[in-house]
Amino acid sequence: MHDARALIELGAEAVRRLARRGYTLDLSRLEDLQSRRNQGIRSADELRAESKQVASEVQRTAKQGGDISKLKERARELKDQIRDIEADLETVQEELRELLLTIPNLPDDSAPDGDSEEFAIEVRRVGTPPVFSFEPKDHVDLGEATGILDFARATKLSGSRFAVSRGAGAALERALATLFLDIHTRRHGYVEHGVPYLVTRKTMTGTGQLPKFEEDLFKTGAADRDLFLIPTAEVPLTNLYADEIIPPAELPLALTAHTPCFRSEAGSYGRDTRGLIRQHQFSKVEMVKIVDPETADAELETMVGHAEACLKELGLAYRVIKLAAGDTGFSAQLTYDIEVWIPSQNTYREISSVSHFGTFQARRANIRTRGADGKPKLVATLNGSGLPVGRTLAALLEQCQQEDGSLVLPESLVPYLGFRRIAADGKPEA
Incomplete structure (x- = not known):
């Protein structure tokens, strides 16, 4: 199995080496899945950080006797957004894993060209x-x-x-x-x-x-x-x-x-x-x-x-x-x-x-x-x-x-x- 980041970093070189063994690497699909995965992780982390901050504000405002209704509504919105992003992220990660599991190993440069x-x-x-x-x-x-x-x-x-x-x-x-x-x-x-x-x-x-x-x-x-x-x-x-x-x-x-x-x-x-x-x-x-x-x-x-x-x-x-x-x-x-x-x-x-x-x-x-x-x-x-x-x-x-x-x-x-x-x-x- 490959590290997606390593294949993307190799880019055209990875495509060339895999072509030697008859495999066509869809680099654009790999890059898209990796990008969506990274964006999903960032978005989820940002929303979790905001959710934690809102939770602290709810506690502080409640202690001060303030109105927490809008804060609680925002907390619910964040929870729903996090759940949706995590579901999408799980789907993307599984698709990326399935793709990586089907990509063969990169042949060594010392292996001669040919397929038989x-x-x-x-x-x-x-x-x-x-x-x-x-x-x-x-x-x-x-x-x-x-x-x-x-x-x-x-x-x-x-x-x-x-x-x-x-x-x-x-x-x-x-x-x-x-x-x-x-x-x-x-x-x-x-x-x-x-x-x-x-x-x-x-x-x-x-x-x-x-x-x-x-x-x-x-x-x-x-x-x-x-x-x-x-x-x-x-x-x-x-x-x-x-x-x-x-x-x-x-x-x-x-x-x-x-x-x-x-x-x-x-x-x-x-x-x-x-x-x-x-x-x-x-x-x-x-x-x-x-x-x-x-x-x-x-x-x-x-x-x-x-x-x-x-x-x-x-x-x-x-x-x-x-x-x-x-x-x-x-x-x-x-x-x-x-x-x-x-x-x-x-x-x-x-x-x-x-x-x-x-x-x-x-x-x-x-x-x-x-x-x-x-x-x-x-x-x-x-x-x-x-x-x-x-x-x-x-x-x-x-x-x-x-x-x-x-x-x-x-x-x-x-x-x-x-x-x-x-x-x-x-x-x-x-």
């Missing part, structure tokens, strides 16, 4: 995509042939875009999540959290999912409360500190959680309908950092490295790209995508997004710290996938497949699994 992945800048490639002496299978065929994935029964249970894992497949999912959590907590100092999977409208608004993306969410309720299934642990982790002032000595905060994630995938039907790439329910290990804005740029680069550490541990080939301004998420000012190699598609596919939000989310959720002068100031927030279990599993199966249909897994998973190989019939082997 074709305009992204490749930062680096790590690892060599495997070369097979046979036609590689995709993860769906591998999972079904070995029996560790069952998409047909998942469809029977819940419809399309769901999966069932079993046996070595279920163990592999659990091992991946535990490995990722160990990397983040033991190596990188994140504090693991268990968080609710259902959150309020206010919580969803704090991180920017609402009001713009309501159609992408699964909504339910309890009694008279609207509740939403989380699309990512970013939502509860970031909002843990909503409406709080965090002592500077506690920053940076590094938080992680392994949760299920629920997404309606509105507007994406027909895309990636096969397999684990795009599902309504999946699990993911998330990283969130809450930091002083002055250190946020460096923290972003560090967090990208933390996501990469998971892929390096598994020996998976991947690349890092910097997204174009028009392809960056609503709340982010700068995003790096990490894309893992998918042999069956002969291309890299997104497995993690690591984003810098500046103070955008902090303003919406009212998360602050104190500056050197002791006064409250907004923090900066960052988040990244570290990593999604399903997409990692898909890449792992495809990059580790053997000609005989078996799967030879990375050595790093053996302590978590107790086996290194999944035979063609799905049986785990040492």
Whole structure:
């Protein structure tokens, strides 16, 4: 969320920067609403001051035995005027708030121009995509042939875009999540959290999912409360500190959680309908950092490295790209995508997004710290996938497949699994 005054002060520069991401800022409407709000506040304050003065005159005149009828009439007029102005002011403030909630974050100047992945800048490639002496299978065929994935029964249970894992497949999912959590907590100092999977409208608004993306969410309720299934642990982790002032000595905060994630995938039907790439329910290990804005740029680069550490541990080939301004998420000012190699598609596919939000989310959720002068100031927030279990599993199966249909897994998973190989019939082997 933006400070209206800051956008108005930027003026044409704000219009230009938002245009880079395909958003047209109605600056005149913003200026009009802000002006009406300020005038309403001034008028209400002036009338309250006069009302207070008239009340004092009523008391003084009454003590002196004078006629207070005209003064009381003026007091009633002022009360009515204040009530009307406050009602108008409330309407204007709500209209201004609704407008500000729909304005995306200003993209960072370092983000390239463009509105799709074709305009992204490749930062680096790590690892060599495997070369097979046979036609590689995709993860769906591998999972079904070995029996560790069952998409047909998942469809029977819940419809399309769901999966069932079993046996070595279920163990592999659990091992991946535990490995990722160990990397983040033991190596990188994140504090693991268990968080609710259902959150309020206010919580969803704090991180920017609402009001713009309501159609992408699964909504339910309890009694008279609207509740939403989380699309990512970013939502509860970031909002843990909503409406709080965090002592500077506690920053940076590094938080992680392994949760299920629920997404309606509105507007994406027909895309990636096969397999684990795009599902309504999946699990993911998330990283969130809450930091002083002055250190946020460096923290972003560090967090990208933390996501990469998971892929390096598994020996998976991947690349890092910097997204174009028009392809960056609503709340982010700068995003790096990490894309893992998918042999069956002969291309890299997104497995993690690591984003810098500046103070955008902090303003919406009212998360602050104190500056050197002791006064409250907004923090900066960052988040990244570290990593999604399903997409990692898909890449792992495809990059580790053997000609005989078996799967030879990375050595790093053996302590978590107790086996290194999944035979063609799905049986785990040492």
